[in-house]
Amino acid sequence: SKSKKPSTAPCPSTVFPKSYPIIGSYFAIKSNRSNRLQWTTRILQSSPSATFTLHHLFGFRQIFTANPANVQHMLKTHFFNYQKGPHFTSSLFDFLGNGIFNVDGGSWKFQRQVSSHEFNTKSLRKFVQTVVDTELHDRLIPMFSAAASDQTVLDLQDILQRFAFDNICKIAFGFDPACLLPSLPQAQFAEAFEDAAHISSERFRAFLTITWKIKRFFNVGLEKRLKIAVSQVRELAKKIVKEKKQELADNSSLESVDLLSRFLSSGHSDENFATDIVISFILAGRDTTSAALTWFFWLLYKHPEVEKEILKEMKEKSNMPVFEEVKDMVYTHASLCESMRLYPPVPVDTKLAMEDDVLPDGTVVKKGTLVTYHPYAMGRMEKLWGSDWAEFKPERWVERDEAGKWIFVGRDSYTYPVFQAGPRICLGKEMAFLQMKRVVAGVLRRFKVVPTVEDGFQPELLVYLTSKMKGGLPIKVEERGEFPYL
């Protein structure tokens, strides 16, 4: 007799979206609009080579891949064939202009060279440390301390976003928007920046590009708001560029510390160039670390054993100078990597194929096809992480040496493209880890972070350009008492 036991394997015919002539998989795409990330992840998990082609309206195709060989092909070996392309750059142009984040080819290469040079200086690293520590000790910790004494509920995500925004503005152009402080006039800059980033990313969701272009032409709806926000951001940036140029002209021996001063004093004094590159840096460095840290604190709450191990590591390093300690926090580093495996701040990233091509797994790519690599799905592939992929386990990233000390065991950047990979890999990766580890050490050393959510609460992921937690993360903070407290 036939077995009635249901199969647990996903059935391809139900998982893969049906495609019809002309309309492609329109209905499946429409009905999965609000959970597109999870939907495409499920399809990739059940696809033999972790790649599939989604058919949009009128024969337009988009390839999704979670296959490391394909990722390496598009981000490294065939880098020049996979670019941002006009759809991406035109959506962000009003906001970002020709800044590094929004250009391809020669313009990108030039900005990349100039900025990687500046990023690799010891003095910039030192400056970043000072900025982060000042923001931590003068603003974040006092705020937590006040909240602990009067038991206020805080939105952790909102606070970390404001913290990261203050930091990146000070680093990028020496301006303090002071958004961790209550309603100073500068905070308007952060609001305008948020509006500009949010509405620009809404353009990607538009069914047809022409819809937002028409609204822009008539200056109505969201496009009207975008125009106002962008002009506020750009005006302030331009004003700062002018002031900095004047300062440098008056005093050429001025100690130039922030990125903008460095660009200007190394001969890149064109106003538009300087404004565009600074805005790109703020966008890149703004929501990414805060998104990573919000999910990280949530996972720590769900995994007290990991928090305990981090505290143990901090106790062992407590006699080291602060930034030496950060470099040595191997288990904390592993925990952050693990948290970003499950919740990558940039969950998907799309490129445009400039010419016909074939991916290493045999997928045919026609010129003009969008190719999306999917870090969110890649962190959820059994083939890459084993059958326990759904578990939060920092131990995947470490080994003990003979003396019992943790050693970090990294994964290659094509299996874990959370910071992208290849020539366009994130420029701020090291800076991001430094900032995140400082926050983790600074906060955990003194406070316990307790989400005030109901039992069984599962945070929802909301994707704009970065992966936010829907509705934020309400928390209370408790003072731990004297350190060391283990």
Ligand code: HEM
């Ligand atoms: C956890 C934190 C971060 C993550 C996960 C992250 C991830 C990424 C990713 C995926 C890209 C590629 C985007 C694309 O080209 O489509 C990127 C690019 C970039 N990131 Fe980050 N980033 C982080 C923090 C930062 C910080 C703090 C900065 C600081 C300034 C920064 C600066 C940049 C820049 C300038 C680029 C453009 C590089 C280029 O196009 O050549 N990032 N980042």
